[in-house]
Structures are given as structure tokens and as C-alpha cells.
Amino acid sequence: xxxxxxxxxxxxxxxxxxxxxxxxxxxxxxxxxxxxxxxxxxxxxxxxxxxxxxxxxxxxxxxxxxxxxxxxxxxxxxxxxxxxxxxxxxxxxxxxxxxxxxxxxxxxxxxxxxxxxxxxxxxxxxxxxxxxxxxxxxxxxxxxxxxxxxxxxxxxxxxxxxxxxxxxxxxxxxxxxxxxxxxxxxxxxxxxxxxxxxxxxxxxxxxxxxxxxxxxxxxxxxxxxxxxxxxxxxxxxxxxxxxxxxxxxxxxxxxxxxxxxxxxxxxxxxxxxxxxxxxxxxxxxxxxxxxxxxxxxxxxxxxxxxxxxxxxxxxxxxxxxxxxxxxxxxxxxxxxxxxxxxxxxxxxxxxxxxxxxxxx
Numbered sequence: 589x590x591x592x593x594x595x596x597x598x599x600x601x602x603x604x605x606x607x608x609x610x611x612x613x614x615x616x617x618x619x620x621x622x623x624x625x626x627x628x629x630x631x632x633x634x635x636x637x638x639x640x641x642x643x644x645x646x647x648x649x650x651x652x653x654x655x656x657x658x659x660x661x662x663x664x665x666x667x668x669x670x671x672x673x674x675x676x677x678x679x680x681x682x683x684x685x686x687x688x689x690x691x692x693x694x695x696x697x698x699x700x701x702x703x704x705x706x707x708x709x710x711x712x713x714x715x716x717x718x719x720x721x722x723x724x725x726x727x728x729x730x731x732x733x734x735x736x737x738x739x740x741x742x743x744x745x746x747x748x749x750x751x752x753x754x755x756x757x758x759x760x761x762x763x764x765x766x767x768x769x770x771x772x773x774x775x776x777x778x779x780x781x782x783x784x785x786x787x788x789x790x791x792x793x794x795x796x797x798x799x800x801x802x803x804x805x806x807x808x809x810x811x812x813x814x815x816x817x818x819x820x821x822x823x824x825x826x827x828x829x830x831x832x833x834x835x836x837x838x839x840x841x842x843x844x845x846x847x848x849x850x851x852x853x854x855x856x857x858x859x860x861x862x863x864x865x866x867x868x869x870x871x872x873x874x875x876x877x878x879x880x881x882x883x884x885x886x887x888x889x890x891x892x893x894x895x896x897x898x899x900x901x902x903x904x905x906x907x908x909x910x911x912x913x914x915x916x917x918x919x920x921x922x923x924x925x926x927x928x929x930x931x932x933x934x935x936x937x938x939x940x941x942x943x944x945x946x947x948x
Contacts, residue, residue, distance in 0.1 A: 589937065593930070600926045607922050608694070608915065612687055615914065622703050622909045623679050690915065699916035704908050709916045712901065719791060719897035722812060723886045727819040728877060735824050736870065739831025744858070746836060762825035767888040770818035774892070778814060786814050789894040815893045819886060827870070827877070834866040871935050874928075 674680045681689075693700065699709035742751045775781050778788045787793065791811050796804055838844065839862060847857045887899035898917065905913035 700912045731823040735827035739828045742832040743835035758825045769821045770892045773814045838862045838866045
């Protein structure tokens with residue numbers, strides 16, 4: 589197993605390099621880069637317009653109307669000013685030189701400074717991490733703790749009333765968008781129109797610094813009730829049905845019939861035999877589920893509940909073409925995803941020792 593882990597860790601390097609390289613060159617050719625935006629701001633163009641490069645200049649496309657007006661960002665500006673702007677954002681160097689510098693810095697986890705926030709990228713990410721970790725970890729944990737036992741019960745009681753009405757509830761929950769459910773929760777429980785039970789903003793109260801440790805923990809979870817509930821409402825369906833179908837498939841196999849013929853109880857068969865085999869496919873989806881919940885599923889929730897997390901940071905950075913933040917978050921998220929994929933394989937072997945990746 590040690591040799592397999594080493595091979596997988598070494599494979600992370602070319603995979604990470606390929607992903608970062610492809611995204612680097614794709615983003616470079618996207619219109620409206622940081623230099624274009626800086627030139628546009630100096631010309632007094634509204635932030636509601638988008639910029640597209642045309643034949644060495646920039647064309648302004650208004651957010652309203654269908655007739656774009658031609659505009660050259662360099663017109664009326666001193667060439668020295670333009671050169672200073674390009675140097676400020678690092679665009680005074682050739683493309684391949686910038687690419688090489690980025691790879692060199694990323695090997696030492698040196699992500700530089702944000703182009704528009706004037707702060708270290710690492711500091712920006714670490715400041716937003718508590719929000720994303722809180723939303724991602726607790727949402728994923730609740731979904732797994734509810735979906736797996738529910739899926740097993742649905743498999744055992746397949747075709748009964750319990751299976752029917754729980755399926756109906758799951759379908760309804762899956763059909764409700766998380767942001768819409770978040771608004772409903774605010775209206776009902778956060779002082780919208782009815783009750784004012786839960787707080788609406790942030791992870792802590794304004795005066796939480798003066799609280800005792802137990803009070804801080806309680807305040808923290810009290811602030812998480814609504815955003816975590818909104819995130820989990822649509823997350824039960826796929827995992828519950830995956831667990832149910834996986835267990836149903838195993839329950840009807842020959843080894844289960846043999847175990848029953850030997851006189852083993854249904855509980856012993858379910859836990860001792862079926863569980864290990866059925867849970868393999870469920871565990872296989874854990875890394876992708878965690879990454880999706882952790883990094884991509886909370887942008888609207890962060891906006892609605894005024895939470896500054898990585899999802900909102902990534903969205904704002906993409907809109908601003910803040911390249912250091914975009915590439916740093918991509919690099920970190922990809923690395924974590926690859927490591928979680930390796931962890932998933934190791935969990936396979938813990939659940940079923942018959943699986944030997946190294947031998948294969």
C-alpha cells in the first residue's frame with residue numbers, strides 16, 4: 589500500500605500542472621482583463637459595462653441596449669501611464685515569462701497579492717476559510733448522517749408506506765433551490781415577516797468577543813442553523829437513493845441468501861456482510877460531494893446570509909479578473925480534491941480489505 593500511495597502522490601504533480609496550465613491560458617485570452625478594466629475606469633466607464641478587446645483596443649459593450657460603441661482604452665492617456673498600469677499588474681512581461689513565474693511561485697505556495705484588494709492572497713483565503721469550512725463540513729456531515737441511515741431503512745422497507753412517503757419528501761426537498769429555501773427561512777425565522785428566532789448575518793454576534801467559550805460555541809452554531817439548513821435541503825436526495833439502491837443490489841445477491849440459510853439474523857447479515865459491500869459506491873462519491881459543498885455550493889447562501897466565504901471570494905475575483913486570487917483558489921481547491929480522492933481509495937481498503945490497489 590505504501591508504494592501505491594507514493595505513486596498516487598507523484599501523479600498529483602502532473603495532474604495539478606495540467607489543470608493550472610490549461611486554465612492559465614484560457615483565462616489569458618478572456619476579454620476584459622485587469623489592465624483593460626483599469627484603463628476603462630480611468631476613462632470613466634461605468635462598472636456595469638463589459639469590455640472586449642478588438643484589434644489592440646477595447647470595445648465598450650453597454651449592459652443595456654444592443655448597439656455597442658467603439659472605445660480605445662489608450663485614447664487620451666499618456667503611453668507612460670499605460671505602461672505603469674501594465675507593470676502594476678505584471679503584464680509588462682511576455683505571456684510565457686508570466687506563466688513560468690507563476691509555476692515557480694506556486695511550487696513554494698507563494699501566491700502573491702490581490703490585484704484589486706492590495707492584500708496577500710493567502711491572507712484573503714485564510715480569512716474566508718472559517719466560513720467555507722463551517723458551511724461545507726457541517727452541511728456534508730448532516731447530509732451523510734441523515735442520508736445513509738435513511739437509505740438503509742428505505743432499502744430494508746422497500747415498497748412500504750415508509751419508503752413511499754420518505755421518497756416524496758426527498759423529491760420535494762430536491763426540487764426546492766437552496767437560495768429559495770434560504771429566503772423562506774429568513775421570512776419565517778429571521779425577522780422577515782413572522783418570527784425572529786435566528787440571527788441573519790455573520791458567524792458570530794457583534795459582541796461575541798466578550799462571551800465565555802461555551803457561549804461563543806452556542807452563538808456560532810446558532811448563526812449556522814439557517815445557512816446550513818438551506819444548503820442541506822437539496823442534498824439528501826442523491827445520497828439517500830444511492831445508498832438505497834446500493835443496499836437493494838447487495839441484499840438480493842447469493843451470499844445474502846446463503847447467510848440467511850445458515851440462520852444468521854437480518855441485522856447480522858445487514859451489518860456484517862451487506863454494509864461493507866454496499867458502502868463502497870457511497871464512499872466513492874464523498875470527495876466530489878465534499879468539494880462541491882465546500883467550494884461551489886454556497887455562493888448564493890453566502891450572499892443571502894452576509895457570509896464572507898471562499899465561494900463569494902472566487903465569484904468576485906472572477907468578475908474582477910483578479911488573476912492571483914483566481915489561480916490560487918484553483919490551485920488549492922484542485923490539490924485538496926486530488927488528496928481527497930486518494931483518501932477515498934484508502935477508505936475503500938479500510939471498509940473492504942479484499943480490495944488491494946497496490947496489487948492491481
